[in-house]
Amino acid sequence: MSIEHMEQMETLLPEWLETSRLRTGQGEVASYIPELAKAARDTLGVFVADSQGKTIAAGDYGIPFTMQSISKVFTLILALMDHGEEAVFYNVGKEPTGDDFNSMIKLELVEPGIPFNPLINAGAITVSSLIAGDSPEDKSQRILQFFRKLAGNDGLDYNMDVYHSELETGDLNRSLAYFLKQNGVLKDPVEDVLSVYFKHCSIEVNCADLSRMALVLAFDGVDPCNGEKLIPRRYVQIAKTFMVTCGMYNASGEFAIDVGIPAKSGVSGGILALVPGQYGIGVVGPSLNSKGNSTAGVHLLERLSKEFSWSLF
CATH class of the missing domain: 3.40.710.10 (DD-peptidase/beta-lactamase superfamily)
Structure with missing residues (x-):
């Protein structure tokens, strides 16, 4: 992505996040695991990291949550x-x-x-x-x-x-x-x-931790921050394929159409996502839709993907 796009994301991400935060009212925090029910429904945070050590963050990105x-x-x-x-x-x-x-x-x-x-x-x-x-x-x-x-x-x-x-x-x-x-x-x-x-x-992680883990997958198992090979490329390929086909529960097809990047969600409201060769992304938004995915988090990722043409398809 160009420097211009990076600067645009840094400028507009806080505004986009607050727009997506309005979607938290459309979901509910997971309650079948009692400890997860303690999360604040209107929480939303995002952290984006690239291979050069550049990071962009907005919202409640420092809040800890379980994977x-x-x-x-x-x-x-x-x-x-x-x-x-x-x-x-x-x-x-x-x-x-x-x-x-x-x-x-x-x-x-x-x-x-x-x-x-x-x-x-x-x-x-x-x-x-x-x-x-x-x-x-x-x-x-x-x-x-x-x-x-x-x-x-x-x-x-x-x-x-x-x-x-x-x-x-x-x-x-x-x-x-x-x-x-x-x-x-x-x-x-x-x-x-x-x-x-x-x-x-x-x-327990935060959005920055997720983005760094996603960045390793985005670069085929190599940590671009230090050049260390942590995972064989073939196994990253397998994992990313499962993320596209199964990573967003039984809304994975819809997510592939609307967002189009490998991602995996969790019922704590976390989403790990990546743009191959470019970014690792961590999102948290505990308010979930009926499929168990973050209502606001999915909305924000869709906005980012469409604005910057991230979809693999």
Whole structure:
């Protein structure tokens, strides 16, 4: 993007953000995880980073929030780095479902009962079981260290209040996990797998952290800030493809048409997005639409994409 466009974004982003903030009234904060219900509905923040160290931010970009489903992108990558494609995709599929992220319907209907993709809950639980480590604690520590490296922030940690909230109320995820265990997809004890899953969903970040993680994906696994190769290019390609086809739950097709960039949302209101070869973007807006995506965050990303012709399509 030209310097002129960068300057235009820096000038206009605060105004665009406040316009999008009006959309927060059209959604609701997630309440099925009690700790998430404490978020302020009118929160909206964005942070954009480029390869030269230039950053542009607006709104409530410094507010901490948990990654929730955004973490699934990076646990998938770590599982691929641990075991390779064949082993991972023996246990989880590659297709969108068209169903809610926590649905069990397709598991019962499709042989051999493996999850359709790694970004729905059943798929992410399966991927969590594939992370290398001798214990749930070892696996969680490896995940946390990997996330810290990608974010360039050694201070990333779990929000234990959110973790315990998920642990205590995650009965639907337990149902999914026990179904997977019954089908032979999960080999480890269900509670051990769920501990790893709930913990990586509970890693706390801000928009700047998300933008840095997204920037690594935007540059095919290389951290452009220091030139270090953190992820094999092939696994970034896989992750970005899943982000386009499945990353915004069962509104992924609509998002691809309206925004057209790889993105992954979480029910805390976070969105990680990227413009390949250009930007990493972190957004937070806890007010969610019926599909579980940030109402204001999606609106803001659509505005940015259309103004600067970001769509891949």
